[in-house]
Ligand SMILES: O=C(NC/C=C/[C@H]1O[C@@H](Sc2ccncc2)[C@H](O)[C@@H]1O)c1cc([N+](=O)[O-])cc(O)c1O
C-alpha cells in the first residue's frame with residue numbers, strides 16, 4: 001500500500017536523525033525536502049529567522065498554529081528554556097500523528113503540547129486548558145485565510161499582552177494579503193518584514209514579525 005509524504009518524511013527522520021538530538025531531526029527533514037520530496041516546512045532559510053526571533057523573545061508561553069509534521073515545533077521548542085512550553089494546534093489527525101513521532105524522536109515531548117483541532121475552536125479554550133493568561137510568542141503557519149480571523153480571536157480572548165510577538169510564515173507565497181494589510185496598518189501593531197525565500201526554492205517569500213502594542 002502506498003505511503004503518504006508525511007510518512008516518508010518521518011521515515012527519513014527515524015533512519016537518519018539521532019534520537020534526542022533536535023538539530024539532527026531538523027537536518028534530516030531539510031535533507032529529505034531538498035533531495036527527495038519538497039514539503040511545506042518553514043525550512044533551512046526562513047528557519048534561522050524564526051530561531052532568532054524565538055531567542056530574542058525567549059517566550060515563557062508560545063503558540064504555533066499549524067503543526068504539520070512538527071518541523072517548526074522542533075525548531076521552536078529546542079530553543080525554549082526549561083519550564084516553558086510550546087502549544088501547537090493541528091487540524092489533520094494524520095499530520096498530528098506524524099508530528100508526535102517527529103517530536104518524540106527529537107526528545108522534545110515534554111516541552112511541546114500538540115492539540116488536535118481547529119484553531120478557531122481551540123484558541124478560546126487555551127487559557128482554561130493550559131492555565132495561561134497570555135502568549136509571549138505566536139507562530140502562524142496554518143491555512144493562510146485563517147491568519148487574520150485567528151489574530152482577531154487572540155485579541156478578543158485577551159491572549160495577547162503589550163509586547164507579544166507574532167511571526168507569520170508565507171506572507172508573500174502563498175500569501176496572506178488581508179493579514180498583512182491589517183498588521184501593517186493597525187495602530188495596535190508594530191510590524192516588520194523579513195525577506196527570504198519559499199522553503200527549498202528560489203521563489204520570494206518572507207516572515208512578518210508584528211509586536212502587539214496593547
Ligand atoms: O498551505 C500552507 N500551509 C498550510 C498549513 C496547514 C497546516 O495546518 C493545518 S490547518 C489548521 C491547523 C490548526 N487550526 C486550523 C487549521 C493543516 O492540517 C496543515 O498541517 C503552505 C503552503 C506553501 N506552499 O508553498 O504552497 C508553503 C508553506 O510554507 C505553507 O505553510
Ligand SMILES: [Mg+2]
Pocket residue numbers: 040041042141169170
Ligand atoms: Mg509555511
